[in-house]
Amino acid sequence: MLDTVATMHVGPPPRLPLAGLPTPLQPLPRLGRALGFDEGALWVKRDDLTALAGGGNKARKLEHLVADALARGADTLVTGGASQSNHVRMTGAAARAAGLRCVAVLGGLPGEAPEGNLLLDALLGIELVWAQAYDGAAIEAAIDAACTRLATTGVVPYPVPLGGASPVGTLGYVRAADEIAGAAPTGAVVYTATGTGGTQAGLVVGFGDHDRVRGVDVGALPDVDARITELVAAVAELADRAPPAGCVQLDRSHIGAGYGDLTPEVHEAIHLAAATEGLVLDPVYSGKALAGLMADRRRGLLAAWQPTVFLHTGGLPSLFTDRIGPWLLDRGS
Ligand SMILES: Cc1ncc(COP(=O)(O)O)c(C=O)c1O
Known part of the structure; x- marks a missing residue:
């Protein structure tokens, strides 16, 4: 049986160390160059490398x-x-x-x-x-x-x-923001796939600033922005952090026809990450987040000098399905 440890001082829920933290923060020099970033600007936080049956956020x-x-x-x-x-x-x-x-x-x-x-x-x-x-x-x-x-x-x-997007579960991503803040270049912005919003909300509370976290909506819930706002308020109180500045940053333009839609942009993003860095993404979540980051970079919404952390949230097992495997290998997609 694993030991239960308390992580905060006044009355918050305990934490059971199941995940194998901290996860690595790694530079992405070849992907960064392919996207026109300055040297050393693009990083990946490997939350796909947690424990628990294949890992993930x-x-x-x-x-x-x-x-x-x-x-x-x-x-x-x-x-x-x-x-x-x-x-x-x-x-x-x-x-x-x-x-x-x-x-x-x-x-x-x-x-x-x-x-x-x-x-x-x-x-x-x-x-x-x-x-x-x-x-x-x-x-x-x-x-x-x-x-x-x-x-x-x-x-x-x-x-x-x-x-897992209750206030208690969302506390886990406050800790992730602390890990990123301690290891990434100062002022880095984080790109993440947003489904139920817990990952984005926890990061925002950890950084104390909505503008540091750019969510790419995967279309899992119609009201995810409202949920993030509610979660941020509840989690800031639970974690004893100040209410964050700014408002929810959510890009809805990569959902396609709906949750799980296999878009050409995500196909390109998955192949580019694999070819340049050996990084394997999935098309429902992590690939959509990278497609959002790439589109922002290409449209000039993300400057070449801007320190940027791509949060790899996992999702590998879905590649091994009849719906996704053949689509992924189809070069015409
Ligand atoms: C691989 C992966 N990435 C990202 C997400 C989205 O995280 P959240 O629900 O906290 O927004 C999920 C949610 O299921 C996921 O499975």
């Missing part, structure tokens, strides 16, 4: 969420997401590492091929409840319903919202 949130669940005497984490959810896979791994059960509501149909994240969900013994199609609000309601149902059978459930 949810590990930082789960350190706080699982510690909170244990502190409340819970025995089962209940969460949900899309059928290829990285968050569900990592919540299942965190539950196993802490000796808990995991129940997850997935948007999709029970007959889906056990590939990518679904294969890992099965390996991790996550108990799946299928919710026909992906709809954020419906899945959040189904998580609550599953908790109510489980509680009548003597189980002590702990609800983990979509993407």
Whole structure:
């Protein structure tokens, strides 16, 4: 059993060190040159290299969420997401590492091929409840319903919202901002994929400034900007930080036809990252964030001298699916 450690002084939830932090911060000289950045301006924060069944950004949130669940005497984490959810896979791994059960509501149909994240969900013994199609609000309601149902059978459930984006989970990205501030060039801006908004909100609180964090919306939730605003207020209070300056920076122009759409821009971004740096991105999240960064650089919204950190949030398992693998290898895309 891993040790629980308190991270802050006055009453905040404890943290269970599950993620293997800090993650590396690495320069991207060849990608930087290809995009016309000055030498030493472009960096990557490797949050794809956390622990938990293949890694990714949810590990930082789960350190706080699982510690909170244990502190409340819970025995089962209940969460949900899309059928290829990285968050569900990592919540299942965190539950196993802490000796808990995991129940997850997935948007999709029970007959889906056990590939990518679904294969890992099965390996991790996550108990799946299928919710026909992906709809954020419906899945959040189904998580609550599953908790109510489980509680009548003597189980002590702990609800983990979509993407782990509760104020407690979001604390994990305040710590990430502190890691970046301690290692990256002064004044660096961070580009991140934004789904449920917890990653962006935590970074903003950590930096104390919305302008330091540029979210590239992947289209997972229609109201993510409002959610970020609410989360920022709650997390600043929980982490005992000052309310940040500025307002939410969110680029909605890379969603394409909707959440998970495979766009030509993301195809180019994934191939460029692989060819220049050996960096592997996914098309639903991390590839969209890089496509947003590239578009800003090319349109002059990001200056050549501007120190910039690309946050690699993970997502690798979805490449190993019939929907994405062939598209990725199609040079005509
Ligand atoms: C790989 C990956 N990157 C980014 C995100 C978005 O993070 P957030 O939900 O905190 O906005 C997710 C969310 O599921 C993800 O799986």
